[in-house]
Amino acid sequence: MSDEARANEEPAGRWRFEAIGTQWTIDTHDPLTDGERAAVLALIEDFDREWSRFREDSTVSALASGGSRALPADADAMFAVYDDLGAATDGAVNPLVGVSLEALGYDTSYSLRPGDPISAPRDWRRVVSTGMGALAVSQPALIDVGAIGKGRLVDLVLEYLEGAGQDSLTVDAGGDIRCSGVRERIGLEHPYDPTRIIGVVDLTDAALCASATNRRAWGDGLHHVLDARTGMPVRTVAATWAVAPTAMMADAAATALFFDGGAELAHRWGIEWVRMTTAGRVEWSPGFGTERCRAELFT
Numbered sequence: 001m002s003d004e005a006r007a008n009e010e011p012a013g014r015w016r017f018e019a020i021g022t023q024w025t026i027d028t029h030d031p032l033t034d035g036e037r038a039a040v041l042a043l044i045e046d047f048d049r050e051w052s053r054f055r056e057d058s059t060v061s062a063l064a065s066g067g068s069r070a071l072p073a074d075a076d077a078m079f080a081v082y083d084d085l086g087a088a089t090d091g092a093v094n095p096l097v098g099v100s101l102e103a104l105g106y107d108t109s110y111s112l113r114p115g116d117p118i119s120a121p122r123d124w125r126r127v128v129s130t131g132m133g134a135l136a137v138s139q140p141a142l143i144d145v146g147a148i149g150k151g152r153l154v155d156l157v158l159e160y161l162e163g164a165g166q167d168s169l170t171v172d173a174g175g176d177i178r179c180s181g182v183r184e185r186i187g188l189e190h191p192y193d194p195t196r197i198i199g200v201v202d203l204t205d206a207a208l209c210a211s212a213t214n215r216r217a218w219g220d221g222l223h224h225v226l227d228a229r230t231g232m233p234v235r236t237v238a239a240t241w242a243v244a245p246t247a248m249m250a251d252a253a254a255t256a257l258f259f260d261g262g263a264e265l266a267h268r269w270g271i272e273w274v275r276m277t278t279a280g281r282v283e284w285s286p287g288f289g290t291e292r293c294r295a296e297l298f299t
Contacts, residue, residue, distance in 0.1 A: 098142030151251025
């Protein structure tokens with residue numbers, strides 16, 4: 001079972017493929033044409049070539065030693081969200097956390113051999129700038145947009161397909177899901193037992209994103225959700241889910257909910273959420289499970 005088990009019959013227009021290290025499923029009422037599939041793959045490739053720290057030919061890899069490159073189309077929109085994330089979590093969420101992930105072994109070669117933790121540069125806006133049509137990094141630093149990047153890419157794919165005339169579709173990138181014109185019933189996977197779910201969500205014209213410490217985990221309790229201030233994995237929250245109009249915002253909220261200030265930020269953004277602590281306690285926003293966000297939690 002994936003992070004979110006989707007309980008619907010397989011539609012005629014289902015397309016499954018691998019990209020950016022995860023399984024994608026795109027469901028449409030009418031099967032995509034060869035041209036539409038090629039355009040989706042090209043869109044994903046372009047985004048990956050700009051933002052993947054696992055590619056030597058990417059923009060962020062080229063900037064790891066400092067310098068500047070042409071400004072990616074998504075940079076300002078994503079960094080604006082990081083401004084909110086950093087302010088709400090007192091710097092725990094930071095797009096320069098790549099150096100921290102590499103220090104613990106989550107590096108370009110997936111060595112998974114941890115060294116000493118390294119904190120990310122605290123004031124990342126003094127290091128990264130986006131003026132004059134360029135993305136510039138003033139010192140050696142490694143951009144990692146994992147807190148929101150996959151959600152942003154889901155939005156781009158869905159919006160392209162809507163523009164191509166697909167009016168009933170769902171885009172699922174490894175559990176980051178956004179649907180348009182259809183209803184999806186999605187189970188929330190228990191982070192400590194993948195055979196169980198802790199609840200279900202009915203999703204219509206919205207996005208659901210999740211994050212959990214049992215995914216991308218290695219070594220002695222290490223995982224991908226780091227506190228940028230310390231360079232160490234978070235220890236108090238095991239899994240989060242967030243429902244928002246876009247996948248980028250749901251992805252961002254799901255990350256913020258691992259930290260103090262995350263719930264308050266989600267409230268300001270109007271995002272409904274649920275999370276499970278490492279002690280097994282389930283918490284949720286006041287609107288989760290109401291008419292606004294149809295859901296049932298098994299608590």
